[in-house]
Each structure stands twice: as C-alpha cells, then as structure tokens.
Amino acid sequence: MGGTAVVAGGGIGGLAVALGLRRVGWDVSVVERAPVLADVGAGISLHANGLRALDVLGVGQAVRAAARPQYTGGTRTPDGGWLSRMDGAALERELGTPIVGIPRADLHRLLRAALPAECLVVGAEVTTVDRTEPGRVRIPLDDGVLDADLLVAADGVNSRLRTQLFPAHPGPAYSGSTVLRAITEHPVDALSTDFAVTWGPGAEFGHVVFADGRAEWHAVLNSAAGVRHDDPLAAMRRRFRDWHDPIPRLLDATRPDAVLHHDIRELVTPLPSFAVGRIALLGDAAHAMTPNLGQGACQALEDAAVLAAALAAEPTVESALTRYDTQRRPRSQSVARAARQAGRMGQQLTHSMAIALRNTALRLAPSGVTVRAILRHADWKPPRLS
Incomplete structure (x- = not known):
C-alpha cells in the first residue's frame, strides 16, 4: 500500500517517520512551523532500540559514524563517589551496540539530509485537520x-492536533523538575568517562562526551514551573560549586548564551489511542515522557519504524493504524511510567534517609544490575521494511 502523507512537525520523530514512509513507497510532506530548520539543541544518547530503528530507516550507519560510543560511566554522588558503574562493553556484547552520544543538531541534520528537499515545508504549522471527506484528510x-491519505501528528509535547483529537484529555503535566543543558564551546580535557550522572538531593548533573571532544551537560532540578534565571550559567555555578570534578570544568567551558532551559512536561494521563481515523500520533505528541531513562527519542524512532512497517503490510490505512496503536501504545506508555518512577527514585529524592537507602542499595547491587536495567527497555527488535 502506498499513498500520500503529511507529517506535522519536523523534529526527530517527524523526520524519521518521513524516512520510513518513503522507504515503503509513500509520498511525504513534512510541515514544520519554524521558518528555518536550524541545527540547534543540546545532546542526545541513543540506546540500541533507537539505533536499530535508525538502521531500518536507512540512516543507522551514518548516525553511528557521527556518534561516540559510551563505554565508561555510571552514577555518582556529589563528592565524587561511585554508586554504580555501567559496563558498555558488556552492553555491546548483549545488544550488538553500546549506547552512543551525538549532538541533537547532528542527528537532526543526518535525518534531514536523507530526505529530498522538496519534502520539507517550513514556516507553516498544522493546527487543525478536516476529516469530513471519507478516506482523506484535509490539512x-x-x-x-x-x-x-494519512496525517502523522509529530508536533511535540504541546501538540495542537492531540488537543483537537482528544479534547477531554488533560494534556501534558509539569513533572516537578526543570532542566538546563548546554554543549561546551570546546573539547574538555581529561574527562575520565564517556558519560556520568551525579545525584544529589533534588538535583542531577550529567554529561555525555561527543566524538569531537566537546561534551553536553545537563542539570535537572526540583523546581516550581516557570522559574528562570537572569544568568543561567552563573546560577548553575552557584548550585553545583561544591560538586566533584569535572562539573566545574564543564560549566567553565560553556558560553552563557549556550544554556537552554526547559521545564519537563509529560503525559501523565495516557492517551486511549495513538490513532484516530487516518491520523496517527507519534513521539512526544503520543507519549511525552521524562528524560530519566534516555528513551524519549528512542521511542519516537521506534514509532516511526513500526508505523512504516504497518502501512507496508496492511491493506488499508485504518487497519495499519490499528496495528500501529496495538504495537506501540502499551510499550511506549510502559516506558513512560518507568521513566517517571526512575526520576522519583533518582533525581527527585530529597529526604536524607531515602537517599541513603537508595545509595546503599545501588552500591551493594551486583555489577550486572545496571546492564539488565538498560536491557529491559533497549532490547527491542525492529520490524522489517519492505
């Protein structure tokens, strides 16, 4: 089955599903509200499931070539002590690939480069859809x-299309945490690990090193929604001034204007369906989740591969979207619940006794526990795209 599709949203999920649809014979237009597809953003870690999805979408090799494997790292305390370590080589033996880190802009650019320029419609926004004509959607x-023949709503956590399709749904909720992040201006010398996450009371600081030696850092903080700083970088220096190296060096290697600040919002109330008629919801529009498992983008990439495979295999759009919903909704909503729980047991903890119990449990856990925890979500097999 082939046809014409419109994808609302030119982010990672929207571009990925456009690649998948084209591989199974569909004509695709990606409509993005930004007037220019600028290469902005911080960094991203891709687990095996995301990389496997990229493989079937045709860009896995290019992404791996631009990314840096994460073999060394783990979870630390603010004084620098280790709570747990991750064995990236063991993970690679289990899954065939380690986790990799890549600037979000580079991933976006690689996805975009694999699409014909005429597929992209910039400076336009899909805010509504007309479903009155049987067998068609009018945008x-x-x-x-x-x-x-098909509309894919990949328009993000604040999706207007989701609101139109599910007017009674409460929409995204604030998670209680806000995140500041940036990429260092230059390579940072003598970083001892490919990545690390440090947990303190109500706060997390993490970093990922890229192939060119620069690093992305993120600071996740318990906070009221909407709180902003006149000088975000200075605020982070004050907040983390007593935390272990290389945290101060990462902040010192950052330009003040490079810091991004976003409140973390998620779909706490699950959607009843990822498909309505000839409209499919994908990525954050369908299952916005907290970043605590590093699975948000990976789940969007899974969505893209599964939707393309369903449309290739099923005789009608409606039956394909039913198949997509059946395969994607339980898994992605389960990952979202797990991410929320990981945040509550990790960065969001503030009570000293609870933190002490968690830290003791992590230190006493066998070395393979971290790998098994990652396997629980990353060991996903993609469909084949004919």
Missing part, C-alpha cells in the same frame, strides 16, 4: 490546503 495551511 488547512495559510497558503492553501494539503490533501492526504
């Missing part, structure tokens, strides 16, 4: 109307 834009 009004400022300069006309797009007719399609």
Whole structure:
C-alpha cells in the first residue's frame, strides 16, 4: 500500500517517520512551523532500540559514524563517589551496540539530509485537520490546503492536533523538575568517562562526551514551573560549586548564551489511542515522557519504524493504524511510567534517609544490575521494511 502523507512537525520523530514512509513507497510532506530548520539543541544518547530503528530507516550507519560510543560511566554522588558503574562493553556484547552520544543538531541534520528537499515545508504549522471527506484528510495551511491519505501528528509535547483529537484529555503535566543543558564551546580535557550522572538531593548533573571532544551537560532540578534565571550559567555555578570534578570544568567551558532551559512536561494521563481515523500520533505528541531513562527519542524512532512497517503490510490505512496503536501504545506508555518512577527514585529524592537507602542499595547491587536495567527497555527488535 502506498499513498500520500503529511507529517506535522519536523523534529526527530517527524523526520524519521518521513524516512520510513518513503522507504515503503509513500509520498511525504513534512510541515514544520519554524521558518528555518536550524541545527540547534543540546545532546542526545541513543540506546540500541533507537539505533536499530535508525538502521531500518536507512540512516543507522551514518548516525553511528557521527556518534561516540559510551563505554565508561555510571552514577555518582556529589563528592565524587561511585554508586554504580555501567559496563558498555558488556552492553555491546548483549545488544550488538553500546549506547552512543551525538549532538541533537547532528542527528537532526543526518535525518534531514536523507530526505529530498522538496519534502520539507517550513514556516507553516498544522493546527487543525478536516476529516469530513471519507478516506482523506484535509490539512488547512495559510497558503492553501494539503490533501492526504494519512496525517502523522509529530508536533511535540504541546501538540495542537492531540488537543483537537482528544479534547477531554488533560494534556501534558509539569513533572516537578526543570532542566538546563548546554554543549561546551570546546573539547574538555581529561574527562575520565564517556558519560556520568551525579545525584544529589533534588538535583542531577550529567554529561555525555561527543566524538569531537566537546561534551553536553545537563542539570535537572526540583523546581516550581516557570522559574528562570537572569544568568543561567552563573546560577548553575552557584548550585553545583561544591560538586566533584569535572562539573566545574564543564560549566567553565560553556558560553552563557549556550544554556537552554526547559521545564519537563509529560503525559501523565495516557492517551486511549495513538490513532484516530487516518491520523496517527507519534513521539512526544503520543507519549511525552521524562528524560530519566534516555528513551524519549528512542521511542519516537521506534514509532516511526513500526508505523512504516504497518502501512507496508496492511491493506488499508485504518487497519495499519490499528496495528500501529496495538504495537506501540502499551510499550511506549510502559516506558513512560518507568521513566517517571526512575526520576522519583533518582533525581527527585530529597529526604536524607531515602537517599541513603537508595545509595546503599545501588552500591551493594551486583555489577550486572545496571546492564539488565538498560536491557529491559533497549532490547527491542525492529520490524522489517519492505
């Protein structure tokens, strides 16, 4: 089955599903509200499930070539002590690949480069859809109307299309945490691990090293929603001034204007379906989750591969979207619940006794526990795209 599709949203999930649909014979237009597809953002870690999805979408090799494997790292305390370590080589033996780190802009650029330029419609936004004509969807834009057999809503955590399709749904909720992140201006010397996460009361600081030696850092903090700083970098220096090396060096290697700050919002109330008629929801529009497992983008990439495979295998769009919903909704919503729980037991803990019990449990756990925890979500087999 082939046809015409419109993808609302030109982020990682939207570009990925466009690649998948084209591989199974569909004509695709990606509609992105930004006037320019700028290469911005911080960093991203991709687990085996995300890389496997990229493989079937045709860009896995290019992404691996641009990324840095994460073989060494783990979880620490603010004084530098280790709570747990991750054996990236053991993970690679189990899954065929380690976790990799890549600037989000580089991943976006690689996905975009694999699509013909004429697929991308920038400076336009899909805010509504007309479903009155049987067998078609009509998407009004400022300069006309797009007719399609399929609409993919990949328009993010604040999806307007999700609101239109599910008006009674409460939408995204604030998680209680806010995140500041940046990529260092230059390589940072003598970083001893490929990545690390440090947990303190109500706070987390982590970093990922990229192939060019620069590093992405993130600081996740318990906070009221909407709190902002006049000088975010200075605020982070004050907040983490007593934490272990290399945290101060990472902050010192960062330009003040490079710091991004976002409140973390998630779909606490699960959607009843990822498909309505000829409309599929994908990525954050379908299952926005907290970043505590590093699975948000990976789940969007899974969505893209599964949706393309369903449309290739099923005789109708409606049956394909039923298959997509059946395969994707239970898994992605389970991962979202696990991410939420990981945050509550990790960065969000503030009570000293609870923190002490958690830290003791992590220190006493066998060395393979961390690998098994990652395998629980990363060991996913992608469908084949014909």
